[in-house]
Amino acid sequence: MTSDEIRALTQQYIMPTYGRFPVVIDHGDGSRLYDPEGREYIDFTSGIGVCDLGYGCQPWADAIAAQAKKLGHVSNLFYTEPAARLAEILCKRTGMSAAFFANGGGEANEGLIKLARKYSFDRYGQGRATIISLKNSFHGRTITTLKATGQEVFHNYFFPFTEGFRYADANDMESLNAVAGEDVCAVLVELVQGEGGVLPLDKAYVAALSKLCAERDWLLLVDEVQTGVGRTGKLFAFQHYGVTPDALTFAKGIAGGLPMSGILANEKCRDVLGPGTHATTFGANPVCAAAALVVQETLSDAFLEEVTNKGRYLRESIEAMKLPCFGKTRGLGLMIGIAVNDGYSNRELANRLIDNGLLVLTAGAGMRLLPPLVVTKDEMDKGLAIMKQVLS
Numbered sequence: 288m289t290s291d292e293i294r295a296l297t298q299q300y301i302m303p304t305y306g307r308f309p310v311v312i313d314h315g316d317g318s319r320l321y322d323p324e325g326r327e328y329i330d331f332t333s334g335i336g337v338c339d340l341g342y343g344c345q346p347w348a349d350a351i352a353a354q355a356k357k358l359g360h361v362s363n364l365f366y367t368e369p370a371a372r373l374a375e376i377l378c379k380r381t382g383m384s385a386a387f388f389a390n391g392g393g394e395a396n397e398g399l400i401k402l403a404r405k406y407s408f409d410r411y412g413q414g415r416a417t418i419i420s421l422k423n424s425f426h427g428r429t430i431t432t433l434k435a436t437g438q439e440v441f442h443n444y445f446f447p448f449t450e451g452f453r454y455a456d457a458n459d460m461e462s463l464n465a466v467a468g469e470d471v472c473a474v475l476v477e478l479v480q481g482e483g484g485v486l487p488l489d490k491a492y493v494a495a496l497s498k499l500c501a502e503r504d505w506l507l508l509v510d511e512v513q514t515g516v517g518r519t520g521k522l523f524a525f526q527h528y529g530v531t532p533d534a535l536t537f538a539k540g541i542a543g544g545l546p547m548s549g550i551l552a553n554e555k556c557r558d559v560l561g562p563g564t565h566a567t568t569f570g571a572n573p574v575c576a577a578a579a580l581v582v583q584e585t586l587s588d589a590f591l592e593e594v595t596n597k598g599r600y601l602r603e604s605i606e607a608m609k610l611p612c613f614g615k616t617r618g619l620g621l622m623i624g625i626a627v628n629d630g631y632s633n634r635e636l637a638n639r640l641i642d643n644g645l646l647v648l649t650a651g652a653g654m655r656l657l658p659p660l661v662v663t664k665d666e667m668d669k670g671l672a673i674m675k676q677v678l679s
């Protein structure tokens with residue numbers, strides 16, 4: 288099919304929930320993507336932080352094919368090796384005690400919220416179920432995770448929303464204390480707010496927050512759906528901050544492109560969701576887990592250091608261009624935000640870059656780059672050259 292035919296069919300038969308860019312993607316290689324007519328794009332999006340090993344990665348594709356032939360699905364009524372091995376690796380690399388596997392970020396956060404409320408219910412009974420989240424956060428698209436998201440624009444249309452969320456300003460302990468109370472059971476944060484604009488939390492704030500949570504027996508919940516799995520140059524972003532969450536969620540990059548997510552919980556929280564309290568049919572799917580094992584094998588310490596170096600290279604190169612539309616860059620590793628100057632629209636800038644062969648993302652009022660973690664110097668230089676040529 289041609290790009291025109293695919294666009295027309297999509298518009299006729301798929302619900303209009305997305306404001307898509309007018310590009311059809313057919314296949315990829317490394318950090319390059321191609322449309323059906325063979326037009327090349329440099330990809331600084333990795334499918335919104337998912338395809339950390341890029342496209343056409345041979346060991347990843349081989350592991351998926353082998354596992355699909357062996358066993359594609361069997362449900363959590365039985366034991367399977369790929370999920371067991373993946374859980375062990377994730378726990379050993381983070382110091383956490385146990386994993387729960389699900390399928391998407393919003394769903395993992397739903398489970399995290401259930402875990403926090405049940406932890407508190409088991410210890411203190413009812414009436415202590417409020418979760419404080421941060422303004423400008425993003426936690427998902429289910430009714431409950433929309434309400435957990437600290438942005439008013441998301442609290443619309445779908446009334447009634449789940450009760451029991453309050454919002455504090457990021458990096459502001461006074462604001463947090465102002466919404467604290469006897470009814471609180473947990474605080475939920477992204478350490479680098481992704482959709483909100485790639486806004487890292489301050490180390491001192493996170494340390495103070497962690498201390499307060501420990502004092503009050505509030506769970507410190509970290510949404511690592513976007514920051515996790517090597518994106519920031521550590522396996523998980525909390526490893527930059529010198530704190531340990533009680534529980535965290537992961538998703539996007541965990542299986543390099545297949546749908547998988549989950550929760551990691553510490554010793555205190557590992558048994559909170561006992562038999563019958565939480566479940567998902569597809570969770571811990573062996574094919575997804577086999578793909579995730581290849582991701583884990585790839586993300587060595589040396590590889591993660593390269594992620595940091597590449598992120599630095601991209602940010603320094605972009606700042607050195609001194610483009611009229613861009614201000615400072617921010618972020619961690621290959622999770623990069625670029626401030627867009629007054630008078631420019633990030634959506635329009637993204638359109639122009641995409642038109643010219645460089646796929647980028649927006650976040651908040653800025654630009655966002657999430658290249659595959661395997662992006663090469665050559666691919667970065669090609670993308671930077673397009674950026675310079677189009678935006679100078």
Ligand SMILES: *Cc1c(COP(=O)(O)O)cnc(C)c1O
Nearest residue numbers: 391392393425426427481512513
């Ligand atoms: C993408 C994202 C989600 C939602 O994940 P889905 O897989 O789309 O449900 C939740 N939290 C954060 C921080 C995200 O970046």
